[in-house]
Amino acid sequence: MSAIVSIKDLSKTYQSGFRALKNVDLDIADGEILALLGPNGAGKTTLISIICGIVSPSAGTVAVNGFDNVSDYRKTRALIGLVPQELTLGQFDTVWNTVRFSRGLFGKKSNDAYLEQLLKDLSLFDKKDNELRALSGGMKRRVLIAKALSHEPKILFLDEPTAGVDVELRKDMWNIVRRLRDSGVTIILTTHYIEEAEEIADRIGIISNGELLLVEDKQALMHNLGKKQLIVELKESAPGLPQSLAKYDLELSDDGEQLTYTYDTMSDSTGITDMLQAIQSAGLLLKDMQIKQSSLEDIFVDLVRVDKEPVDQKSVDKKQADLAEAKS
Amino acid sequence: MNFQAIKVIFLQEMLRAWETLFQSLASPVISTCLYFIVFGSAIGSRIQSIDGVSYGLFIVPGLTMLSLLTQSIANASFGIFFPKFTGTIYEIHSAPISYLEIIIGYVGAAATKSLIIGCIILLTASFFVDLNIAHPVWMVTFLILTCISFSLFGFIIGLWANDFEKLQVIPLLVITPLVFLGGSFYSVSMLPPFWQTVTLFNPVVYLISGFRWSFFEVSDVSVGVSLTMILGFLVICIAIVGWMFKTGYRVKQ
Ligand SMILES: Nc1ncnc2c1ncn2[C@@H]1O[C@H](COP(=O)(O)OP(=O)(O)OP(=O)(O)O)[C@@H](O)[C@H]1O
Numbered sequence: 001m002s003a004i005v006s007i008k009d010l011s012k013t014y015q016s017g018f019r020a021l022k023n024v025d026l027d028i029a030d031g032e033i034l035a036l037l038g039p040n041g042a043g044k045t046t047l048i049s050i051i052c053g054i055v056s057p058s059a060g061t062v063a064v065n066g067f068d069n070v071s072d073y074r075k076t077r078a079l080i081g082l083v084p085q086e087l088t089l090g091q092f093d094t095v096w097n098t099v100r101f102s103r104g105l106f107g108k109k110s111n112d113a114y115l116e117q118l119l120k121d122l123s124l125f126d127k128k129d130n131e132l133r134a135l136s137g138g139m140k141r142r143v144l145i146a147k148a149l150s151h152e153p154k155i156l157f158l159d160e161p162t163a164g165v166d167v168e169l170r171k172d173m174w175n176i177v178r179r180l181r182d183s184g185v186t187i188i189l190t191t192h193y194i195e196e197a198e199e200i201a202d203r204i205g206i207i208s209n210g211e212l213l214l215v216e217d218k219q220a221l222m223h224n225l226g227k228k229q230l231i232v233e234l235k236e237s238a239p240g241l242p243q244s245l246a247k248y249d250l251e252l253s254d255d256g257e258q259l260t261y262t263y264d265t266m267s268d269s270t271g272i273t274d275m276l277q278a279i280q281s282a283g284l285l286l287k288d289m290q291i292k293q294s295s296l297e298d299i300f301v302d303l304v305r306v307d308k309e310p311v312d313q314k315s316v317d318k319k320q321a322d323l324a325e326a327k328s
Numbered sequence: 329m330n331f332q333a334i335k336v337i338f339l340q341e342m343l344r345a346w347e348t349l350f351q352s353l354a355s356p357v358i359s360t361c362l363y364f365i366v367f368g369s370a371i372g373s374r375i376q377s378i379d380g381v382s383y384g385l386f387i388v389p390g391l392t393m394l395s396l397l398t399q400s401i402a403n404a405s406f407g408i409f410f411p412k413f414t415g416t417i418y419e420i421h422s423a424p425i426s427y428l429e430i431i432i433g434y435v436g437a438a439a440t441k442s443l444i445i446g447c448i449i450l451l452t453a454s455f456f457v458d459l460n461i462a463h464p465v466w467m468v469t470f471l472i473l474t475c476i477s478f479s480l481f482g483f484i485i486g487l488w489a490n491d492f493e494k495l496q497v498i499p500l501l502v503i504t505p506l507v508f509l510g511g512s513f514y515s516v517s518m519l520p521p522f523w524q525t526v527t528l529f530n531p532v533v534y535l536i537s538g539f540r541w542s543f544f545e546v547s548d549v550s551v552g553v554s555l556t557m558i559l560g561f562l563v564i565c566i567a568i569v570g571w572m573f574k575t576g577y578r579v580k581q
């Protein structure tokens with residue numbers, strides 16, 4: 001896989017002195033769909049804005065298709081289409097005029113047939129003579145997408161494309177995204193919704209506090225960071241965790257009827273066999289067993305929370321330890 | 329050069345004026361008529377001719393300049409301020425266009441609009457007085473130079489302003505007094521000596537004087553000085569806008 005966008009050691013400190021990005025390194029592969037996940041204020045929009053040329057970086061470089069996005073901005077920007085997070089549109093322009101404007105701004109000769117098809121694909125064609133201010137929010141979102149695609153970009157940035165969008169449009173949007181990907185367009189989207197990233201992305205990057213915590217293949221991410229839990233239901237409630245089971249990472253539920261065993265899927269041996277035998281020899285009777293795998297959401301929440309509130313996390317851990325002690 | 333981009337910016341700006349055509353044209357025409365009725369006919373009939381030019385005729389160049397300056401600044405400053413205000417400027421920043429192309433598009437459109445307005449005012453004036461232009465080529469040169477340099481100045485104000493108040497404050501507090509005190513309605517030589525000297529620090533005096541000379545061959549200062557002043561102003565504006573774009577001052581975060 002060759003990188004179409006290559007970000008090296010990128011940092012941004014706003015005039016207010018706020019550090020919105022801290023030494024971000026990221027390669028975006030040609031033709032992939034990359035989802036950037038992160039809580040509010042993580043720096044997603046800042047990162048996208050720098051790549052597109054809207055915000056100047058404080059340090060670091062961005063190369064698009066091998067060209068530097070500052071010194072060779074004409075070449076890099078011509079390849080990029082951007083759908084901004086906010087519904088920023090003129091008021092009095094018509095849909096048709098604004099889309100033609102965008103195409104011209106990117107230096108492309110007018111091609112009304114292409115634009116007509118684009119508007120049809122986005123179910124906007126019947127609204128083409130409407131003024132922008134008279135459109136609903138979802139329609140405005142479609143217009144922004146049409147503007148971003150008006151110059152046939154190779155790379156498309158979608159900054160929270162599904163904010164304030166109904167199910168129908170979301171479905172349409174994903175269809176469009178998939179179709180664009182099939183035609184070779186690289187797509188980078190930001191979202192707060194894990195299901196979205198899970199549904200559409202090939203790779204997932206997680207940003208928090210201006211740092212890119214990780215970027216990984218979706219499958220690998222879920223595999224690597226996904227913990228599995230084996231939940232054992234007992235026939236009779238146990239008064240406490242028997243001493244012989246203390247060496248296993250086991251947790252007994254409050255009512256004493258459930259044992260939860262957490263294990264790492266990547267380790268060589270999961271220790272399940274031993275543990276189950278130990279349970280039996282401790283005299284506990286099994287009623288049922290069930291395996292749970294953590295979702296992307298759990299992974300995300302874990303990563304971001306640890307990153308955000310390291311102190312709090314420690315205190316939570318300690319509380320749990322205290323509780324466990326009190327029980328046994 | 330990204331000619332397509334210049335073209336669409338220019339056309340979009342012209343379209344904006346076209347959609348408010350009545351407002352764009354009616355206001356300069358109406359105010360010119362009012363000035364002529366009040367100053368040209370009512371008061372002017374009681375004022376003796378200045379340097380051999382009747383008062384009604386004498387105020388034509390000044391009146392034209394008055395509208396030209398305010399219109400150039402208003403058009404250009406609003407043209408770039410509005411996308412900044414609504415946020416649609418993101419598209420300009422993300423497009424493969426140079427600063428020069430942005431300026432040509434926006435300032436070109438604003439200057440063209442004020443040029444059209446200037447012509448309409450002169451046309452309106454010709455209904456009131458018998459206009460004879462001594463040096464048409466110079467007249468057009470002054471007209472164009474003024475439109476461009478003050479549109480550029482307005483563009484700078486629009487870039488600099490980060491709220492509506494700032495957008496209004498310079499035209500209101502600086503430009504209007506300078507134009508009114510710049511000899512639109514009188515000849516500098518009519519002032520007491522002290523104020524004559526003070527007036528020479530007002531750049532608009534040179535503008536109006538040069539423009540008036542192209543009509544009647546009478547002027548407060550020499551034409552060469554007028555031309556130098558306006559070219560100097562243009563160069564300063566170019567330097568400022570160049571600096572703003574280069575450093576990103578009030579342009580980019
Ligand atoms: N112009 C600015 N001046 C100062 N600080 C800014 C500016 N723009 C953004 N920030 C700050 O930088 C941080 C990152 O903002 P950014 O918009 O990139 O976050 P985000 O990940 O897109 O958030 P969201 O999910 O809410 O859209 C925030 O803390 C924000 O307050």
Ligand SMILES: [Mg+2]
Pocket residue numbers: 044045046085159
């Ligand atoms: Mg954002």
